[in-house]
Amino acid sequence: MTEDTTQTNTMALTPFALKDAPALIEAVFPAQKVSFEAQKERKANLGQTLTGLGSYWKGRKPLILVRAIVLGSLLPQTGDAEADLAIFEKLMAFDDEGLARRALVQGALKPKDIAARTELNNPWDYFSYTIKNSRFTAEQIESWCCPFDADKEGVTLRWRRDIEERDKLVLYRKALATFASYEEKAALCKRPEEVDQDWLYAPVWPAVNRHYAHLGIEAHSFPELIEQLGILRYGHRPRVGDTFCGGGSIPFESARIGCDVYASDLNPIACMLTWGALNIIGASPERRAEIEQAQREVAEAVDKEITALGIEHDEHGNRAKAYLYCLETRCPETGWMVPMSPSWVISKSRNVIAKLIPDQENERFNIEVVSGVSKEEMQAAEKGTVQDGALVYELDGKVYRTPIKTLRGDYRLPDGTTGNRLRRWEKHDFKPRPDDIFRERLYAIQWIKKETLDKSRQETFFASVTEADLERERKVEQIVADNLTRWQEEGLLPDMEIEPGYNTDQPIRERGWTYWHHLFNARQLLLFSRYFQYSTPEDYVFNAKSLDWNARIANWMNHWEKTNNVFYNQALNTFYNYGIRCFVSHEAGRSFGFANSPLPKVAKYISCHDATALEASSDLWVTDPPYADAVHYHEITEFFIAWLRKHPPKPFDEWTWDSRRALAIKGSGDDFRRGMVDAYRAMAEHMPDNGMQCVMFTHQDTGVWSDMVGIFWAAGLQVVAAWYIATETTSELKKGGYVQGTVILMLRKRPAGERAGFKQRILPAVRAEVKRQIETMMHLNDEVKDKHGEPVFNDSDLQMAGYAAALKVLTAYTTIGGEDVTRFALRPRAKGEVTVVDEIVQQAAEAANSLLVPEGLGAETWARLSGIQRFYLRMMDMETTGASKLDNYQNFAKAFRVQDYARVMADMKANAARLKRVTEFTSRDLTDSTEIGPTWLGHLIIGLQQVLAEVEPQAVIQQLQQNLPDFMEVRPLLIDMLSFMERKAPETTVREAAEVLGARLKNLRALGQ
């Protein structure tokens, strides 16, 4: 770390001038905007900057989120929160100018879009037109002002040729201002990282320099700004550390904006990916060219070898792109050999299927590949011979069905687990033996036509397997059989056993595979053995990536005509049919098209060790620990380690090429908490007194909060802020709402010395701090809303800030009720135990909720409502702003302690959630056994439904009177709720009904009844 990489002349700065200045992120953070941008980045899938190195490492954090955290932690508060936030948003390119530039680069708005939504007196200074079929003359048109609908008026608009970018930006700014929300604007934009940074930020630096002029800041790029902020705070360029670095998002983005970085992980594959992020994605353009050239040379050499072997070309010169294999088994009923596949569709787009044709003589099926079949035939082929866990096929008009379990010979073991009679493969095996239960069969080949082999658009076709193809298969198998042991010894192929485990049990149980190379077939082993002759660090990264895309457990996707990757999810699923990639398609997915985003000259340090074994200090630790992680990183990684462990090149040779399962932090039990406390204590000890930590974790329930807080507390840290980032996604695999939010917890070292706390004394302090925090934020909200139309924080942010405020009070103590915090954190938890942290978090939620009265409802009414009623009314209010994210509902349901919020939801899609409307409640939803049924609101919903069904309002009131024993006393409250619904209900009819019923209730008082 001695490299002199100074970015700027830093003479004007006073080192440590900001030593104790609170960071911006402790007061403000545009969590909604960051959430939107983070989701936008996620949705880019393979277009994300680091995924070019492989998408097998799960849980990479969005880079934009990392950028926001690091920047927010280094920027100081200046006493003007609104101005600080404005500068922060400029630096994130979230401000109006940033959005305009991002939208312009995207080309999001065409002249006609701008003309339709902008007021402009002089459109022809910007646009030229051609008349399509207009009733107007050129003269008339030239007198027009915007807005107008060009299509309707029959003219085509174009940008004028002589107009400059500056002018276009003026119009983009104007047009974007007509969109109501940040989301609508940002949806039209490129992501900030996709835009040329010098151009995007050109207007930002003067504003930044003005805002921080009193500190001597003079920056014209991120690295300059970051270095200067570091000097002001820490006396040097800031160093960001991450001891759970995984796929490397945190160190990569920190380095990209100009921090020195320290990255470590227990896992060498994670370290390798982080290395790749910093050295391949972050390479200089010259280095990138070298890497590409070297990879081209590897590809050419492998191609030459494969071609010389003559195993991928047919006798006409066509070249194979993919081979499709299926399992085959003997039917116990008929004795026939039956090919197994859940579908016999090979290509959905070209209607290609495999047909099973009985061969009576040999008691087996011939497989014929047919292209361009009818819709009906496609439908028939969709149903394969493996259906609902059974082998199913038809022979001579009779359907035979045998459960797979029976085929495998499943039986119960004494310990309650299941064993089976599949033969366990041996080290020298690479294909099933003739007497195995599951055999394997090549059933189709995708060929690239000879004439198009050198073209950029290759034409392919699918064909049945011929005798010559089988001959080539035998040749491949012979080569592998002859060389397997040697290649294993040389480290070209793996020879590592599969250690049983949560994920790794699956291939053992379902196929009898016991060594990692069993997950690859002969062709794949041969191809990989050729690639693994090359072993620069870059070769390692790219070869590892291609293992993910070319394995026996890579599913054939008949809509893509390609194999999927193994780690499309986190399991090691086996498939009845699979595809393999031959050289051409293997190479296409291996190294090309990786993003390039050169890093500035900063110091980068990567090390492979347990989080407690820290080797250096950092000013800022930003981590994303493996909390209660569904991902078994240590097991996933063995799939790769098996291949890479023997002869790692420099600098990978310094790492431990083992998954070190025993050390991996996993689960959420007592061991997990101990591991985490040790890790965070080590980080706290390797951090200056004015350093900060940011920990990201998934928000699941309040139990998570108390675990996490206990951990950090015990590690000597104090909570200083918390933000909530929605990172939800809806995916086909997880039908319905799959909600995932990330909590960003900011921590500082707890000041030295003992502070004893007692619950009774802490609780009032917690309530006061929550109130103070929320009121400060609401005040800022009002100011920003007045100026920009949109508030900074929504209710979730305020609530999260409420939690943080409570935890700030709590974590300032060193003992609680006489118990030392470390002991408290490490004490095994009894099931269902409510800890003091749980209580305080709940208090905070309640304190926050009582402050967050929905607009239009009286505070007294709010104070008396139960959780489910608060939930319904609060969400009803939120829906009027167009909010529809499921995690909002989920969070509030938790905060209001609603047991089953699904009961009052009409839709639970991640991004299109909504409450049941008054008219959508069924009588079953409103019985006394439901949560909402017996409440005042429940009764009002029934009353409104009756009014809508034309029951006399008087009769409805009478019924309410009968059903609510305290009717007279709660009448004002019912009136208040009805008047709220009169304003907020989405349907006019319900609003009217609420008005009618409310008026009747009021009248009751007037009449003195």
Ligand SMILES: C[S@@+](CC[C@H](N)C(=O)[O-])C[C@H]1O[C@@H](n2cnc3c(N)ncnc32)[C@H](O)[C@@H]1O
């Ligand atoms: C949630 S992931 C981090 C993902 C990363 N932030 C990213 O953006 O890609 C957690 C990481 O913790 C690592 N890990 C688990 N136990 C560890 C330990 N005891 N010491 C260090 N790292 C560990 C895992 O290997 C995994 O890479």
